[in-house]
Amino acid sequence: MKFIIKNARIIDKENKLIQVDFLLESGKIKAIGSDLSEIYGSVEKIYDAKNALVIPGLVDLHVHLREPGFEYKETIETGSLAAAHGGYTTICAMPNLNPVPSKPDRVKAIYEKIKEHAKVKVLQYATITDELRTGDLVDFEGLIKAGAFAFSNDGAAIQSASTMYQAMLEAARLGKAIVAHVEEESLMNGGVMRLGKRSHELGIPGMPSIVESSQLARDLVLAQATGVHYHVCHVSTKESLRLIRDAKKAGVHVTAEVCPHHLILSDEDIIEDNAIWKMNPPLPSKSDRAALVEGLLDGTIDLISTDHAPHSKAEKEGSFVEGSFGIVGSETAFSLIYTEFVKKGIFTLEQVVRWMSLNPASLFNLKVGNLQIGSPADLAVFDIDNDYEIDARDFESKGTNSPFIGWKVKGKTLMTFVEGKLVWYEKE
Known part of the structure; x- marks a missing residue:
């Protein structure tokens, strides 16, 4: 399967955020670039990161x-x-x-x-x-x-x-x-x-x-x-x-x-x-x-x-x-x-x-993803601009034992990919 994550932000070598698109294919990162629009027509799906942060x-x-x-x-x-x-x-x-x-x-x-x-x-x-x-x-x-x-x-x-x-x-x-x-x-x-x-x-x-x-x-x-x-x-x-x-x-x-x-x-x-x-x-x-x-x-x-x-x-x-x-x-x-x-x-x-x-x-010599061409597409997408409240009702875990319930924070997870497969996403 081949698909695009567009309008993503990543950290460059100077610790600055730059906007890129990702092309994922067969579970790996195929391409990272500022404009991959010429191949949009040949992909199965396009995910819009909406200017969110993408990291390994x-x-x-x-x-x-x-x-x-x-x-x-x-x-x-x-x-x-x-x-x-x-x-x-x-x-x-x-x-x-x-x-x-x-x-x-x-x-x-x-x-x-x-x-x-x-x-x-x-x-x-x-x-x-x-x-x-x-x-x-x-x-x-x-x-x-x-x-x-x-x-x-x-x-x-x-x-x-x-x-x-x-x-x-x-x-x-x-x-x-x-x-x-x-x-x-x-x-x-x-x-x-x-x-x-x-x-x-x-x-x-x-x-x-x-x-x-x-x-x-x-x-x-x-x-x-x-x-x-x-x-x-x-x-x-x-x-x-x-x-x-x-x-x-x-x-x-x-x-x-x-x-x-x-x-x-x-x-x-x-x-x-x-x-x-x-x-x-x-x-x-x-x-x-x-x-x-x-x-x-x-x-x-x-x-x-x-x-x-x-x-x-x-x-x-x-x-x-x-x-x-x-x-x-x-x-x-x-x-x-x-x-x-x-x-x-x-x-x-x-x-x-x-x-x-x-x-x-x-x-620990783990064979997991990073933001390199050819690497497994293990990716996390975070909204680092907007506040949200930590709410136990949103937890996927059976456990809610946390003193942080009710805290206002930034960095909500929007999407998580494991070897190119979307395994979690924030439902609108």
């Missing part, structure tokens, strides 16, 4: 699709449709499922569901240890053959240094990444938000920041010893940033991600005991939040991921102690980052595209 489809290394085992929270179909609604064309699904993808046949079964139901490209993580919380390592080689994208125990951080060391050795041997949720459980003390002045004011058990940084320090030493590609999930403290910065200088193969909610919110935004604010890692202090922004700008943090974590309404009602950890993010990430940082002159649009699309693809 976003890539999210960290989502929770909840299937199999927790379909009441989310499914592969609803989660991937939510991703498409947010402009994502490739997402990587975490393995805290039931049954967990710790065996090749389970990974294959998930890919069968992905093939049948996914609206965007979905890559599946396998666990590092058998059944997620045991100390026994999985069959790394067998899981890779079954399609495992990388290895993570997200949601159940590995507490044994010996287990992590052996896992890193095996992953390094096979050329795969270890993707770590770092959390020293012996230091948590039942904490459910960041330990500090606000946790004391609200009378909510606090989690010290060293829960994250202490285990990260261990892992970075092990990563240096093994040579593995070690990726840190949802960095949230200035101590972690210092450790990652020093490790990179020392030649450790470490990459790191940060989430929009940690960049935008702090624990001081929590004004009541309400589980809608409960996430793990918890919202940072103001000084940590400022350090995370600086960490993106100086290259310590490589990319932005969402940690999209849908829950049922009942699981997010009530107090911090009772509620589940997690926030949805697939459908709001670009709009929030664009509004809070690009519009305020803190980030450039080019930087945001790099952190949300190009870097995750290149750092």
Whole structure:
């Protein structure tokens, strides 16, 4: 199939917006130009972008699709449709499922569901240890053959240094990444938000920041010893940033991600005991939040991921102690980052595209689209000129657990294409 996207705007090499048309054919970008009108008559369809921004489809290394085992929270179909609604064309699904993808046949079964139901490209993580919380390592080689994208125990951080060391050795041997949720459980003390002045004011058990940084320090030493590609999930403290910065200088193969909610919110935004604010890692202090922004700008943090974590309404009602950890993010990430940082002159649009699309693809060797002739036509189209309100009724996800409901933002998704196929569009 051959079709045109006309009246689009893209970012040029000088970070300026220029108007172009796209010709898409057989799932790839065939031509980009200021005037492709001479071939309009030979195409099946013309999409009018109406001066909207077109960028490479976003890539999210960290989502929770909840299937199999927790379909009441989310499914592969609803989660991937939510991703498409947010402009994502490739997402990587975490393995805290039931049954967990710790065996090749389970990974294959998930890919069968992905093939049948996914609206965007979905890559599946396998666990590092058998059944997620045991100390026994999985069959790394067998899981890779079954399609495992990388290895993570997200949601159940590995507490044994010996287990992590052996896992890193095996992953390094096979050329795969270890993707770590770092959390020293012996230091948590039942904490459910960041330990500090606000946790004391609200009378909510606090989690010290060293829960994250202490285990990260261990892992970075092990990563240096093994040579593995070690990726840190949802960095949230200035101590972690210092450790990652020093490790990179020392030649450790470490990459790191940060989430929009940690960049935008702090624990001081929590004004009541309400589980809608409960996430793990918890919202940072103001000084940590400022350090995370600086960490993106100086290259310590490589990319932005969402940690999209849908829950049922009942699981997010009530107090911090009772509620589940997690926030949805697939459908709001670009709009929030664009509004809070690009519009305020803190980030450039080019930087945001790099952190949300190009870097995750290149750092993990993903065969996804970019704005190059011959590339897969993985494209996202955003209205960056007009305000809209984040409304849970518009979500494609089953989860609506977000403190950003009601925020006025720019950057509404108008269309999302995966290999030239329109997988989501804003209905007029």
